[in-house]
Amino acid sequence: MSDQPATQAETHFTGDSPETLTLLKTRRSTGARLLDEPGPDRAQIAEMLTIAARVPDHGKLAPWRFVVIAGEARARLGDAAAAIVKADNPDGEEAQIEKARGLLQRAPIVIAVISRARPHPRIPEWEQVLSAGAACQNLILAATAMGFRANWITEWIAFDRRFLDALGLAADERIAGYVHIGSSDAQRSHRARPDLADIVTWA
Template sequence: MNDTLVLLRTRRSVAPAQLTGPGPTPEEVETLLTIAARVPDHGKLAPWRFIVIEGEGAARIGAVIAAAYAADHPEADEARLALERNRLAQAPLVVAVVSRAGPHVKIPEWEQVLSAGAAAMTLCVAANAMGFRTAWLTEWMAYDRRILDALGLTPGERLAGFVHVGRAAQTPPDRPRPELSAVVTRF
């Protein structure tokens, strides 16, 4: 089996709390985003974009996340608010993948949304190939307009998820996956 197939077969998500530094260098981030942008894209619409969240940026958006959570959950204690404040600050790098699918005469919206998902997955695979570990999560913040506004998303844009990138002491053990016979139909 070649290296690419081994990577695809063994890639596993790592919880953001288990991701540490050092994160990717600026050059590595540029390479990761360039690779993520090379996904299938019917019509060359680039129906996605990336928001790089790291360092002070993670603290700024963390304050918005904690405030939104506190407004919706007045009973939340400081420990829970700290968890929300640090949700995007655990990994050294977080990339928000934004789907900007829209009406098009030839390309259906669902194809554009799938392209954004492919960009997120390609980002995960590329980061793993560079020796990093990843977690692709949406979490409740991906649907909260206050947070989307703070990230600069327009009303037509949706968050395909946050890709957390960092180092991990080890790859988590393999989990059972569905039997292929349960998810494959042959004609």
């Protein structure tokens, strides 16, 4: 055993952490349309993504990546979504087209969490997909801990191949979620959660 002191990254934290437990017990999503400026800056986003990437990852595959959608990119990708809706519904209502155009403009920052699970000789793709989901959860927890509000959603733009191409996804990549991040003063009511008796058994 080494006598060298542990580095900060290797330190094992012990005891209760009330702030962390409170965050985990009280976190609530905020509707994307309720998110407004200010959003996180580049340094804050980098910190959030560092935390998002710190998830269980069997084999150290990093079976996920992130696309930060901010500024002009929100409008450009909104135009792509609107064009798809118009192509599929040439006689559709203008409101439908504008709704599609605004999907990525509701919050100041949208981060696409992309699953890049692939066949592996030892590690099931399912485990890789779950790791991407964990990255989404870490991201919204990090945003909340930093004082922002967040919402993890998908919608049709997570599944339409034409939109995924516009976003730059490879053929074998999928969207695990779009995490919308911003600020909001909206009050969040308590949401009923499952009773443990209904979801827990002891083997």
